[in-house]
Amino acid sequence: MDPLSIDNPPDIITAKAAAIHEAMLRESRQMREPSFRVIGTDDLARLFRLYDEQIFAGWLSRTVTEKAAGPVIFRLSSTMSRAGGKTIEHRHMNADGSRHIHFEIAIASRLLFMTFGDIDRPVIVCGVLCQDRLQAMQRIMEHEIVHLIELLVWGKSSCAADRFKMLASRLFGHSQSTHGLVTPRERAAVEHGIKVGNWVEFEFDGVRHIGRVNRIHHRATVLVEAADGMLYSDGKRYQKFYMPLPMLKAVGTGTATDR
Numbered sequence: 001m002d003p004l005s006i007d008n009p010p011d012i013i014t015a016k017a018a019a020i021h022e023a024m025l026r027e028s029r030q031m032r033e034p035s036f037r038v039i040g041t042d043d044l045a046r047l048f049r050l051y052d053e054q055i056f057a058g059w060l061s062r063t064v065t066e067k068a069a070g071p072v073i074f075r076l077s078s079t080m081s082r083a084g085g086k087t088i089e090h091r092h093m094n095a096d097g098s099r100h101i102h103f104e105i106a107i108a109s110r111l112l113f114m115t116f117g118d119i120d121r122p123v124i125v126c127g128v129l130c131q132d133r134l135q136a137m138q139r140i141m142e143h144e145i146v147h148l149i150e151l152l153v154w155g156k157s158s159c160a161a162d163r164f165k166m167l168a169s170r171l172f173g174h175s176q177s178t179h180g181l182v183t184p185r186e187r188a189a190v191e192h193g194i195k196v197g198n199w200v201e202f203e204f205d206g207v208r209h210i211g212r213v214n215r216i217h218h219r220a221t222v223l224v225e226a227a228d229g230m231l232y233s234d235g236k237r238y239q240k241f242y243m244p245l246p247m248l249k250a251v252g253t254g255t256a257t258d259r
């Protein structure tokens with residue numbers, strides 16, 4: 001079984017993905033519903049194994065065993081706030097100077113849990129419309145599996161490149177490399193009405209500040225003009241605050257406000 005020679009027709013892709021979806025709900029101890037509320041790293045290992053068995057006839061785990069020092073390590077990331085997943089090749093030096101590698105696949109559990117929650121909109125992952133959290137996770141795992149295949153065969157991988165797109169399309173019917181999950185940025189915009197670029201007001205150490213939202217991750221980065229602050233590319237000096245979103249109040253979107 002050579003994954004590079006697989007060219008699955010759309011009905012086979014849909015049928016296999018549905019069978020894996022069913023098997024996950026049947027076999028997982030934690031995932032009780034398609035938009036599961038609890039997930040473990042053993043579920044990622046299970047999902048990977050199901051794909052390996054049902055689509056690659058074991059090629060993935062066989063090739064990983066050949067090339068790496070151990071099986072793929074799976075991780076659920078509650079901090080990844082942009083990418084839906086990540087496949088990493090770790091290189092290590094042995095005591096005798098020789099090298100070994102191992103692979104890691106991380107899935108952004110935080111984004112999955114934000115999606116199919118209170119923000120109700122169509123969710124398109126890798127160009128495929130998903131109906132539930134498990135389907136979205138499958139698309140992300142599929143995407144990461146293509147990264148793994150490229151790393152195993154060519155030693156490098158890029159989902160912006162044509163080779164990746166062709167493989168992802170033939171194997172899984174993906175038409176895009178983007179995930180379309182709800183991100184902290186979108187959630188903040190919907191929940192708190194706060195977007196990057198907005199002027200906000202907040203209190204810090206008893207002092208009221210007004211500044212501009214520069215970035216939204218777990219918290220918002222707010223830049224407040226200050227004579228003793230850091231010099232930024234717009235020629236002004238700012239003090240930087242990392243603020244929890246609920247502590248911010250939007251103060252309109254115009255130009256600088258008097259303090």
Ligand SMILES: [Zn+2]
Binds near residue numbers: 143
């Ligand atoms: Zn990618």
